[in-house]
Amino acid sequence: MLQDVTEAAQHDRAVAAMANELRQLVDTANAPIFGIDVYGNVNEWNDKTAEITGFTKEEAFNKPLVTTFIVASLRQSVQEVLDNALKGKETSNYELEFRTKTNEVRYLLVNATTRRDAENNIVGVVGVAQDVTEAAKHDRAVAAMANELRQLIDTANAPIFGIDVDGDVNEWNEKTAEITGFTKEEAFDKPLISTFIVPSLRRSVQEVLDNALRGKGTSNYELEFRTKSNEIRYLLVNATTRRDAENNIVGVVGVAQDVTEAAQHDRAVAAMARELRQLVDTANAPIFGIDVDGNVNEWNDKTAEITGFTKEEAFNKPLVSTFIVPSLRQSVQEVLDNALKGMGTSNYELEFRTKSNEIRYLLVNATTRRDAENNIVGVVGVAQDVTEA
Structure with missing residues (x-):
């Protein structure tokens, strides 16, 4: 799926996907996500990609990606990247230039990942990107897709590593390898x-891991890795309990940021499907939600920290009348009502009233929440705290 250590303008690890809302979160993610089939024609085009390019999903679908959207000078090299991915050879951090509908150029930093079906046949390529056009402010969130979780973990721009119950390494992605050597x-x-x-x-560090092996995760713990060349890398880590399908604890996973060179550290988010609940709760982005009656039924740790209200204090309370300043209640209610009709809203700024009667300004994506039968059951908001923006 966001922020904390270097303040609100570059929020840490933006969106964590929820399993039953993966499609909605992909569509509304703050990172551009697009894909092609084996013929090079577009078959994935999320809202952020549409916003950046100006082309709607309907306009983009089934069009050849390279000849339609890539600037002429890069078409050959981009085609090579896609051809490699269609052979199973992926590319990380490839910079390409998208030509928008208004004939402008947007610069995207892309991970091109092979897409496979249930029989492991290659069926296309998915690109998860960062818009680096406005480099000082760009959002580097990575949205994970369930069927490509393994590839996205391996190629994520965030270090991801893990241990089993004996403390031995059983997860070590490419970024961790790059950082440590x-x-x-x-x-x-x-x-x-x-x-x-x-x-x-x-x-x-042993205490942090022991706690996670007892089910007690730790957020924003700074540790020092010794690299192969005997240098020190400083990582800010969320240590999360890893469980199997029967809910037995089987290890710990750490999702980290390399803060050694703080001005340029990578803030990607890696979401793991089986640790989704824990990662939502410990995410550095405020995540909150309501049921169809407008009562709070999602309230993560970051939301509790920002508002001062614990999850227990917030749950089952009417969101609008309890936490939203009076002057915005009508407009916020309209946003929620629209989402409850299946019409989400992106980048809506609202004002939360905290327990200490202060105001926190949040930039929110309001997304419809659905159950397994596709019935609307509520709304989830994934936010940025822009109070000190």
């Missing part, structure tokens, strides 16, 4: 603490 093969099955953590932090 140790390949996945070199890291796997090694004890994380004694192999990669500096001696002065081993005890405290």
